[in-house]
Amino acid sequence: MADSPAAAGLTVAAPQPRPAVALRDLDKRADRRLSQSFLTQPTIAQAMVGAAEIAPTNAVLEIGPGLGIVTQALVRTGARVVCIELDRALADTLPSRLGSPPNLTVVQADALTVDHGGLIGEPYVIVASLPYHIASPLLFKFLFTSPRPRRIVAMVQQEVANRMVARPGAMTFLSAAVSTVAEARIVRRVAPGSFFPVPKVWSAVVRLDLYSRPTVEVESVEAFVEFLRAGFTQPRKQLHNSLAQGLGVPAPAVQAAAGTAGIDPRRRPSDLALREWAALYASLFRTKEGVLNAYNPS
Numbered sequence: 149m150a151d152s153p154a155a156a157g158l159t160v161a162a163p164q165p166r167p168a169v170a171l172r173d174l175d176k177r178a179d180r181r182l183s184q185s186f187l188t189q190p191t192i193a194q195a196m197v198g199a200a201e202i203a204p205t206n207a208v209l210e211i212g213p214g215l216g217i218v219t220q221a222l223v224r225t226g227a228r229v230v231c232i233e234l235d236r237a238l239a240d241t242l243p244s245r246l247g248s249p250p251n252l253t254v255v256q257a258d259a260l261t262v263d264h265g266g267l268i269g270e271p272y273v274i275v276a277s278l279p280y281h282i283a284s285p286l287l288f289k290f291l292f293t294s295p296r297p298r299r300i301v302a303m304v305q306q307e308v309a310n311r312m313v314a315r316p317g318a319m320t321f322l323s324a325a326v327s328t329v330a331e332a333r334i335v336r337r338v339a340p341g342s343f344f345p346v347p348k349v350w351s352a353v354v355r356l357d358l359y360s361r362p363t364v365e366v367e368s369v370e371a372f373v374e375f376l377r378a379g380f381t382q383p384r385k386q387l388h389n390s391l392a393q394g395l396g397v398p399a400p401a402v403q404a405a406a407g408t409a410g411i412d413p414r415r416r417p418s419d420l421a422l423r424e425w426a427a428l429y430a431s432l433f434r435t436k437e438g439v440l441n442a443y444n445p446s
Contacts, residue, residue, distance in 0.1 A: 167344040170245075176237055183279035184235070185343040186214050188304070190221070197221040198302040199335045200273050209268050209296070209297065211259045211276035211286065216242050218258050218275060223249045229298055230267050249428050270295040270303040273284045276302040282307050284322060291329050291358070292370060301335070309334050309352035316421045321380035325373045327422050328363055330356040364426040372385055375429050380417050387420070389412035391428075405431040 187193060192410055200209055204226030213219040213231040215238065222229045223246060231254045233239035239256035246252065255267060260282060274297045278286055283304045290297060304312075313332050314323040326332050334351040340346050344433040366372040378394025379387070388406060392399040406413035409431040411424055420428075 160253055167215055168380070174237055174241060183281060184214065185345055185347050186341060187217050187277065189342045190217060192336075192338055193218040193221045195336060196275055196301050196303065197225065198414055199353060200275050200299060202227050202273060202275075207272040209264065209272055209274045210426070211274065212278065213242060213254070214238060214277065216246055217302055218277065222275060223252050223439050226251065227368070230251070232257050232262060232264075232267070233253065234258050242306070243441075258353055260289065264293075268295070270280060271298050273297055274300040278299065278302050278304050278308075280305045280308065282309065287356075288373075288389070290324070291356070292324065296358055298358060300330075300354075302354055306337060306350040306352045309337075311346065312354055314418075317419060319418045319420065320383070321377055324376045324380070324422060324425060326356065328369060328373065328376075330358045332356045346423045364422060366426060372404050372426070372429055375427060375432075376425060379420075379425065379428075383417050385416075386414045387411070387417055390417050402432070405434075408434075 165432075167188055193249060200208070201412060202222065202225045206225075206227040208222055208225075208227050210219055210222060210229060210231045213233050216236075219229065219231060219242065220393045229252050230241065231239075231252070233242065233254060236256050239254050241383045242254045243249075243252055253267075255262070272295070274290055276286070283302075287300070287302070308322070310320045311320040312326055313334055314320050316369070333355055335355050338351040338353065340348065340350060343351070362369050364372060375395075379391045381394030382390040385393075388399045388402040392402045406428055409424070409427040409429055411420070
């Protein structure tokens with residue numbers, strides 16, 4: 149549990165003004181192109197920080213700090229906080245809005261393309277508010293690219309959260325890919341009225357605890373994830389049709405490999421457990437027909 153702000157030797161900034169007031173002071177509006185919708189409830193911000201289990205000795209990478217309601221709670225833990233904010237006006241004014249705390253660094257950059265290894269090193273924790281249209285690419289970057297965090301706590305749309313934690317029978321590409329390297333769970337659901345401007349959908353806070361090693365024994369996790377992507381090309385189709393289409397190979401090759409792995413090729417992709425995907429992956433790439441030997445997911 150984190151020390152109090154006083155114990156950490158930090159000056160606690162005054163409570164943040166409402167987003168509408170803060171945006172007016174900055175002479176700007178929420179940018180729809182960036183899917184900007186600002187959290188208004190300090191209790192939810194505190195819940196996100198609590199779920200991240202941050203100690204004063206930790207390093208934290210915050211993605212999308214916006215007006216700083218979560219940042220303020222992060223700074224109060226005493227941890228070193230590095231924020232990546234795409235909106236230049238928000239990035240430039242965030243430190244002063246929070247009283248310029250010494251443990252805060254704000255970088256104006258695109259989190260998708262910035263070299264985060266140049267900003268922070270292992271071990272560290274991510275706390276993020278992820279726009280819907282780039283939530284999955286951002287998660288994949290930090291799940292599969294070094295330096296990897298110990299834990300990710302993120303605000304995402306509820307639809308994304310549900311897909312992330314789905315289990316066999318309702319498995320999605322997102323949940324299958326995430327479960328190769330992390331355990332995901334929903335911490336809490338967040339109503340639209342907790343944001344400004346008010347979105348049309350519910351959100352959710354998710355927590356991902358990254359494993360020290362992948363849950364499947366494969367030569368390349370990245371290649372396996374691309375294999376999963378191919379398998380969910382047509383998730384409502386039978387497995388042999390969806391995977392064959394995704395890989396661009398004949399369906400009989402997939403049927404044969406599935407039989408070798410003890411998997412009914414007529415099942416749906418959503419029905420398979422991760423260990424079955426790994427068995428199918430191994431079977432396909434052991435095929436003697438050479439159909440898949442040239443497959444290169446890169």
